[in-house]
Amino acid sequence: MTTPPSPPDAPDPLDRITAQWNAVRPELDTVPMAIFGRIYRIAKAVGDRMEKEYGRYGISRGEFDVLATLRRAGEPYTLSPRELSSALLLTTGGMTGRLDKLERGGLVERSPDPHDRRGLRVTLTEQGLTLLHEAVGAGLAVQKAALGTMDDAQAAQLSDLLRQLLSSSEQL
Numbered sequence: 001m002t003t004p005p006s007p008p009d010a011p012d013p014l015d016r017i018t019a020q021w022n023a024v025r026p027e028l029d030t031v032p033m034a035i036f037g038r039i040y041r042i043a044k045a046v047g048d049r050m051e052k053e054y055g056r057y058g059i060s061r062g063e064f065d066v067l068a069t070l071r072r073a074g075e076p077y078t079l080s081p082r083e084l085s086s087a088l089l090l091t092t093g094g095m096t097g098r099l100d101k102l103e104r105g106g107l108v109e110r111s112p113d114p115h116d117r118r119g120l121r122v123t124l125t126e127q128g129l130t131l132l133h134e135a136v137g138a139g140l141a142v143q144k145a146a147l148g149t150m151d152d153a154q155a156a157q158l159s160d161l162l163r164q165l166l167s168s169s170e171q172l
Contacts, residue, residue: 014038035165046146050139057135058105062088064139066098067107067132070124077124080113084122107131 014037018030047061054064069087070077079087085095099122102108107128113119124132147155 012038014041042146046143049142049146053138053142054135056138057131059102059107059131059135063098063102063107064132064135066095066102067124067128068136070108070122071129071132077129078121081110081120081122102128 014034017037018034021028021030021033051061054061059067065088066084069084070079073079081092081095081099084090084099085092088095090098099108099110103110107125109123109125110120111123113121150158
């Protein structure tokens with residue numbers, strides 16, 4: 001049995017944490033603590049739910065990311081392992097493990113690079129493409145549900161604000 005969601009303005013654990021800090025250190029501005037605490041909790045909760053959803057398709061979030069990157073590359077849905085590693089900010093060792101599992105599952109194929117004797121190409125198979133199209137819809141449904149009671153304008157505003165926050169955070 002799931003518990004019903006709290007009203008959007010109901011106090012949450014971050015309100016209690018910041019109230020405790022405000023009581024013992026009233027000179028501190030705890031708004032950033034509340035913001036980043038909520039971002040962390042949202043990312044964890046939605047990430048866990050998406051991992052579970054992708055698990056229904058026999059893949060992890062990391063493996064989904066590989067399939068999605070190949071799909072977004074456009075036809076023929078082929079990239080080198082190095083291009084995949086770069087796009088996903090992974091080491092080549094981390095990428096190899098993902099590719100091994102995806103290849104065993106028939107979701108990708110590795111083949112020699114026709115332009116580089118030492119290189120490989122990774123291609124999304126028809127089975128991988130079909131699975132990805134189902135999994136991306138399921139993942140988006142989880143994300144949409146997480147937005148809860150927000151209307152489209154609120155969601156767009158949140159996206160814009162988070163883009164600003166991400167930009168300033170990456171410049172630290």
